[in-house]
Amino acid sequence: MHVYDAVVIGAGQAGLSASYHLGRLGLDHVVLDANPRPGGAWQHRWDSLTMKDVHGVADLPDAPAPGGSADRANMVLADWFARYEADHRLPVVRPVRVDRVTSEGDLLVVHAGTRQWTTRTLVNATGTWTQPFVPSYPGAGEFRGEQLHTADYPGPEHFDGKRVLVVGGGASAVQFIGELAPRTDVLWATRRPPVWREHFDENVGRHAIEMVQERVRQGLPPASVVSVTGLALRPQEQEAARLGAYERRLPMFERIEPDGVRWADGRFERVDVILWATGFRPAVAHLAPLHLRSPQGGIALLQSGSDVQTATTAERDPRVQLVGYGPSASTIGGNRAGRAAALAVRRFLDAQLRAGD
Numbered sequence: 001m002h003v004y005d006a007v008v009i010g011a012g013q014a015g016l017s018a019s020y021h022l023g024r025l026g027l028d029h030v031v032l033d034a035n036p037r038p039g040g041a042w043q044h045r046w047d048s049l050t051m052k053d054v055h056g057v058a059d060l061p062d063a064p065a066p067g068g069s070a071d072r073a074n075m076v077l078a079d080w081f082a083r084y085e086a087d088h089r090l091p092v093v094r095p096v097r098v099d100r101v102t103s104e105g106d107l108l109v110v111h112a113g114t115r116q117w118t119t120r121t122l123v124n125a126t127g128t129w130t131q132p133f134v135p136s137y138p139g140a141g142e143f144r145g146e147q148l149h150t151a152d153y154p155g156p157e158h159f160d161g162k163r164v165l166v167v168g169g170g171a172s173a174v175q176f177i178g179e180l181a182p183r184t185d186v187l188w189a190t191r192r193p194p195v196w197r198e199h200f201d202e203n204v205g206r207h208a209i210e211m212v213q214e215r216v217r218q219g220l221p222p223a224s225v226v227s228v229t230g231l232a233l234r235p236q237e238q239e240a241a242r243l244g245a246y247e248r249r250l251p252m253f254e255r256i257e258p259d260g261v262r263w264a265d266g267r268f269e270r271v272d273v274i275l276w277a278t279g280f281r282p283a284v285a286h287l288a289p290l291h292l293r294s295p296q297g298g299i300a301l302l303q304s305g306s307d308v309q310t311a312t313t314a315e316r317d318p319r320v321q322l323v324g325y326g327p328s329a330s331t332i333g334g335n336r337a338g339r340a341a342a343l344a345v346r347r348f349l350d351a352q353l354r355a356g357d
């Protein structure tokens with residue numbers, strides 16, 4: 001039986017960064033990825049999302065990110081990842097959807113159907129895209145119109161002639177309204193008033209990441225880093241802003257009815273589509289047999305240095321690193337966490353060797 005030093009699950013930004021650094025440290029590893037092609041979650045993002053619409057993609061180790069352009073992000077970034085995997089000879093195996101990871105003595109066994117990989121350590125880099133979150137509201141099952149999540153966004157043309165309710169207070173909601181308001185009738189509902197920011201600088205970013213890390217340190221489910229940096233309107237959203245689309249925001253409705261939504265004060269709005277821009281949750285169900293979760297529902301991570309994005313080691317099992325989780329759930333965070341995780345794997349294996357001497 002072959003025993004790897006590390007198995008990486010997921011070949012997005014975080015998994016590729018981890019694989020690059022594991023390779024540099026001479027560690028024997030494999031990367032298992034559920035997608036049929038390179039590109040992580042980016043390959044599934046909607047066609048109208050261009051390189052100008054993304055909020056900034058960080059470099060991969062030893063490979064500068066493609067710049068802003070009118071080209072589709074789902075193609076440009078997928079091609080970039082594919083070249084990266086090939087140029088750096090990363091050991092990616094796909095498509096492999098991991099369904100569970102079990103602990104067998106000192107080792108971990110990664111299962112995908114009938115296939116298995118045995119390893120001393122694990123780097124989990126599965127992102128959030130496969131876990132779209134839709135809050136439950138009474139009546140949702142009786143709605144006669146269409147309900148879509150960010151993960152299913154089919155592009156603006158689909159909504160022509162329809163009255164659309166966009167739900168959610170994050171960057172995706174702002175982008176959808178920017179695309180839809182100039183061509184159709186759009187309503188916007190959020191649970192909390194959105195936080196608009198005038199400036200975005202390093203301090204704002206650092207503060208946001210620290211807020212997320214504090215939750216993760218306490219073992220709480222992480223909030224998304226992107227969601228706590230605040231919102232800004234960009235040139236592509238100015239037309240919707242001119243039409244007042246961002247000012248006509250409503251609080252959350254109380255229930256969904258067959259033809260629309262109703263608020264606690266009796267107000268009713270007829271809508272054809274509810275577009276849930278309500279975010280994602282970490283895709284970690286396959287780690288359940290390892291019992292990493294705290295009673296608060298999150299996976300607490302230990303921080304090794306002063307940079308909170310280097311918090312990658314599971315408090316409950318030091319064989320397991322999580323990258324792209326909590327404070328490192330952004331492209332820059334995934335990139336840094338990949339390096340931190342590889343170093344933590346090296347330290348763990350060295351300590352085990354010393355203990356065995």
Ligand code: FAD
Pocket residue numbers: 009010011012013014015032033034035039040041042045053054055056057058096097098099125126127128129130150172226283286323324325328329330331332334
């Ligand atoms: P992903 O890119 O999601 O990759 C995870 C990989 O794991 C996938 O290939 C998936 O197939 C695989 N996987 C999942 N489960 C399994 C399993 N069980 N077995 C095997 N493989 C599995 N961040 C920025 O920094 N800038 C932006 O502009 C930006 N824009 C965004 C726009 C949207 C709409 C969204 C939703 C997020 C955005 N983010 C942005 C956040 C950013 O995309 C992510 O934080 C980052 O790209 C995630 O990288 P990752 O490697 O953690 O995960």
